[in-house]
Amino acid sequence: MKNLLSLFLLVSFFYTTSAQGIYDVAKIPENLKKDAIAVVRNEEQFFDIKSIGSAQYEYKIAITVLNKAGDDLAEMAEVYDNFSNISNIKAAMYDAAGKKIRDYKSSDIRDQLASDGFSLFQDNRVKLLKFISNSYPYTIEYSFTQNFNGLLNLPSWRAIKGFDISVEQSAYTIQKNKFYQLRYLTSTDLKTDSVTIGDKVKYSWKSNNVQAVTREPMAVGVDNISAWVKASPNEFEFDNTTGNFNNWKNFGAWIYKLNEGGNRLPDVTRALLQKLVKDAKTPKEKIQILYNYLQQNTRYVSVQLGVGGFRPILAEKVAQVNYGDCKALSNYMKALLNEVGISSNLIVIGNGMPSLNQNYSSIGQANHMILCVPLPKDTTYLECTSQYKPMGFIGYDNADRNVLMITDAGGKIVHTPAYSAKDNYQIRKTKINFSEDGIADISIKSLYGNAQFEDNFTMLLKEPIEQRKILIERNDIPGAELTTFKYEQVNRNLPVMTEEINLKSNQILTKGGDRFFLMLNQVNRKESIPPKVENRKTYFAVPFSYTDEDEITYALPNGFKVEFIPKDIAINSEFGSYTAKFTSKDNIIVYTRTQMMNDKKYPPEKYNEYVDFYKKIYQADKQKAVLAKAP
Structure with a gap:
C-alpha cells in the first residue's frame, strides 16, 4: 500500500509538471512582466542561403499576451510573392498555465492578397491567422518555412518588437557558403558569433531578458535601445536580373x-x-x-x-x-x-x-x-x-x-534640400476689436509656408462644411462663434497658403471685482506640458523645425484703461527660442510672440531639460493684462 501511494504521488507530480508547460506564465521573470502588455517567450530566425539566388528561412515565435492591450500581437501575417513560398505552418494556443488548448489547421489560415490600400497591381500575398482568446494571459505560437527564389535583401532582426513588449529570448542565425559574400550592420555592443564548419559559415546573434520599454513622449523609435541586425547580399539574382549591392x-x-x-x-x-x-x-x-x-x-x-x-x-x-x-x-x-x-x-x-x-x-x-x-x-x-x-x-x-x-x-x-525653421513658418496677424458691451470681433489671418503649408494643406481640399467642422473643433477661444472663413493658395507654384477666420466672442474679458483680466495670447497658446520621464530610454525630436510669429492687436472699449501689462519675456535653449513682447498705447495693446524650434534628435537624458523649456513657454503664454474702467 505504501509503495502504491508513493507511485501515485510520483505520477501526480510528473502530470502536474508536464501540465505546467514551458509557456506557463508563472515562469516569466517578474521584471519582464513590469510595464508589459506582452512577452516574447522565444523567437528563432534561421536564414540558410543556398546560392546567390535561393535561400530557406525557418521562423518560430511564441508570445504571451498579458492583457487586452496586447491582442494586436496575437496574429500571424507573413508575406510572400511569386519569388517565395510559405509552407509547413504550425500554430497553437496555450492557456496561462502553458497547457495547449488549441492546434490550428491549415483551413484556419487565410491566404489572401496583401492589400496595402493603394497598389493597383501587386503580387504580394499574405498567410494570415488571427488568434482569439477571451481570457488572459494566453500564449500564441507559430512557425513556418519560407523558400526564396531570388534574393535582393536578407531578413533583418530586432529583439524588441515595439513599446511595452518584453523579451525572454530572441535569436537570429544566417548560414551561408564560405564563398558567398554579404555585409551586415549591428547595434552597438551586440556580439556576433561566427563559426565555420566545412564549407558553411554561421553568423549568430541573440538577446535575452529584455525588459519592456513604455512608450515615451516624442520618441523616435527603439533602435537605440534594442539589439538589431541588418544584412544585405553583395551579388544577387532576382527575376532574371543580376547585380551587385556592395x-x-x-x-x-x-x-x-x-x-x-x-x-x-x-x-x-x-x-x-x-x-x-x-x-x-x-x-x-x-x-x-x-x-x-x-x-x-x-x-x-x-x-x-x-x-x-x-x-x-x-x-x-x-x-x-x-x-x-x-x-x-x-x-x-x-x-x-x-x-x-x-x-x-x-x-x-x-x-x-x-x-x-x-x-x-x-x-x-x-x-x-x-x-x-x-x-x-x-x-x-x-x-x-x-x-x-x-x-x-x-x-x-x-x-x-x-x-x-x-x-x-x-x-x-x-x-536633398533642408527646410530651416525660418522656411517652415506660420505668420499670423490677429485683430480683436471690443465693442462697448464687451463683445469682441476677431479677425485672424495666417500664412503657412513649406512644412507648415504641408501640415495644413489638406484644408484646401475639403468641402466648406468639413472645413467649418474642423475649425470649430480646433477653436480654443472661449465662447467664440465662427462667422466666416477662407482658405487659399494664391500661387500654385509656391508652398504657401493663407487662412482667414472671423469670429465673435463675449468671453474674452473676465471680471474680478472692479477689474477686468485679458489673456493676451488667444490664438497660439500651449495648453499643456509634456510629462517628465525619469530614466528615459529613447531619443526624442519634434517632427520638423519651425518658426511661429504671432501678432495680436487689441482695441479696447472706450472708457477702459490698462492698469498692468506684463514685461517682455525671452527664453533660449538648445531646443529653440521664444520671445513675447507687450506694448500699450492709447487703448491699443499689441502682443507679439515668436517661437522657433529645432528638429535635432536629442538623447534621452536631455528630455527633462526640454520639458523645463516647454514649461517656461507654457507659463509665458498665460500672461494677462489688467484693465479697469476709467472713473
Missing part, C-alpha cells in the same frame, strides 16, 4: 540598367510637349510647364509586380494610361524633360526614413523615387506623385537626407 555606385548601376529604354514617348505626346514649351524663355519655365502638365494629366497608382517593384512602367505606357507609381511617374517626368532638352536624374530615397548610410548599401533603406533636375545655377527636386505640391517642394519627409542619384555611371549619394 556599394551605392553598383546599386545605382542596377537601377539604371532596369530603366534603360524606358523613356520613349508616343509621337503625339512629343508634339504636344513642343507646343507647350514653345514660348518658354528659360529651362525653369519649361520645367514648370511640364510639371504642371504631369500633375494635371496623371495620378498615382502603386504597382508592385516582381522586378516591376523596382523597374518603372515605360514612359510610353504612362502616356497612354495616365497613371503610375512613384518610379513610373518620376521616369515619365524624366522623359518629358528629355524631350525638350533638359537632363534629369532619378533619385532613390527613403521617404520618412533616415538618410541612406553612405558606407552601407542595401535595398531596405529606400522606399520611394523622386526626380532631380540639375541646372547650371541651381538644382530642382520634383515630387512626381503629388497632384498638388508646388514645383521644387518635396515635403519634410523627403528633405534633408542622403539619397541615391541614378546616373549613367552608377549611383551617387547626394543630399
Whole structure:
C-alpha cells in the first residue's frame, strides 16, 4: 500500500509538471512582466542561403499576451510573392498555465492578397491567422518555412518588437557558403558569433531578458535601445536580373540598367510637349510647364509586380494610361524633360526614413523615387506623385537626407534640400476689436509656408462644411462663434497658403471685482506640458523645425484703461527660442510672440531639460493684462 501511494504521488507530480508547460506564465521573470502588455517567450530566425539566388528561412515565435492591450500581437501575417513560398505552418494556443488548448489547421489560415490600400497591381500575398482568446494571459505560437527564389535583401532582426513588449529570448542565425559574400550592420555592443564548419559559415546573434520599454513622449523609435541586425547580399539574382549591392555606385548601376529604354514617348505626346514649351524663355519655365502638365494629366497608382517593384512602367505606357507609381511617374517626368532638352536624374530615397548610410548599401533603406533636375545655377527636386505640391517642394519627409542619384555611371549619394525653421513658418496677424458691451470681433489671418503649408494643406481640399467642422473643433477661444472663413493658395507654384477666420466672442474679458483680466495670447497658446520621464530610454525630436510669429492687436472699449501689462519675456535653449513682447498705447495693446524650434534628435537624458523649456513657454503664454474702467 505504501509503495502504491508513493507511485501515485510520483505520477501526480510528473502530470502536474508536464501540465505546467514551458509557456506557463508563472515562469516569466517578474521584471519582464513590469510595464508589459506582452512577452516574447522565444523567437528563432534561421536564414540558410543556398546560392546567390535561393535561400530557406525557418521562423518560430511564441508570445504571451498579458492583457487586452496586447491582442494586436496575437496574429500571424507573413508575406510572400511569386519569388517565395510559405509552407509547413504550425500554430497553437496555450492557456496561462502553458497547457495547449488549441492546434490550428491549415483551413484556419487565410491566404489572401496583401492589400496595402493603394497598389493597383501587386503580387504580394499574405498567410494570415488571427488568434482569439477571451481570457488572459494566453500564449500564441507559430512557425513556418519560407523558400526564396531570388534574393535582393536578407531578413533583418530586432529583439524588441515595439513599446511595452518584453523579451525572454530572441535569436537570429544566417548560414551561408564560405564563398558567398554579404555585409551586415549591428547595434552597438551586440556580439556576433561566427563559426565555420566545412564549407558553411554561421553568423549568430541573440538577446535575452529584455525588459519592456513604455512608450515615451516624442520618441523616435527603439533602435537605440534594442539589439538589431541588418544584412544585405553583395551579388544577387532576382527575376532574371543580376547585380551587385556592395556599394551605392553598383546599386545605382542596377537601377539604371532596369530603366534603360524606358523613356520613349508616343509621337503625339512629343508634339504636344513642343507646343507647350514653345514660348518658354528659360529651362525653369519649361520645367514648370511640364510639371504642371504631369500633375494635371496623371495620378498615382502603386504597382508592385516582381522586378516591376523596382523597374518603372515605360514612359510610353504612362502616356497612354495616365497613371503610375512613384518610379513610373518620376521616369515619365524624366522623359518629358528629355524631350525638350533638359537632363534629369532619378533619385532613390527613403521617404520618412533616415538618410541612406553612405558606407552601407542595401535595398531596405529606400522606399520611394523622386526626380532631380540639375541646372547650371541651381538644382530642382520634383515630387512626381503629388497632384498638388508646388514645383521644387518635396515635403519634410523627403528633405534633408542622403539619397541615391541614378546616373549613367552608377549611383551617387547626394543630399536633398533642408527646410530651416525660418522656411517652415506660420505668420499670423490677429485683430480683436471690443465693442462697448464687451463683445469682441476677431479677425485672424495666417500664412503657412513649406512644412507648415504641408501640415495644413489638406484644408484646401475639403468641402466648406468639413472645413467649418474642423475649425470649430480646433477653436480654443472661449465662447467664440465662427462667422466666416477662407482658405487659399494664391500661387500654385509656391508652398504657401493663407487662412482667414472671423469670429465673435463675449468671453474674452473676465471680471474680478472692479477689474477686468485679458489673456493676451488667444490664438497660439500651449495648453499643456509634456510629462517628465525619469530614466528615459529613447531619443526624442519634434517632427520638423519651425518658426511661429504671432501678432495680436487689441482695441479696447472706450472708457477702459490698462492698469498692468506684463514685461517682455525671452527664453533660449538648445531646443529653440521664444520671445513675447507687450506694448500699450492709447487703448491699443499689441502682443507679439515668436517661437522657433529645432528638429535635432536629442538623447534621452536631455528630455527633462526640454520639458523645463516647454514649461517656461507654457507659463509665458498665460500672461494677462489688467484693465479697469476709467472713473
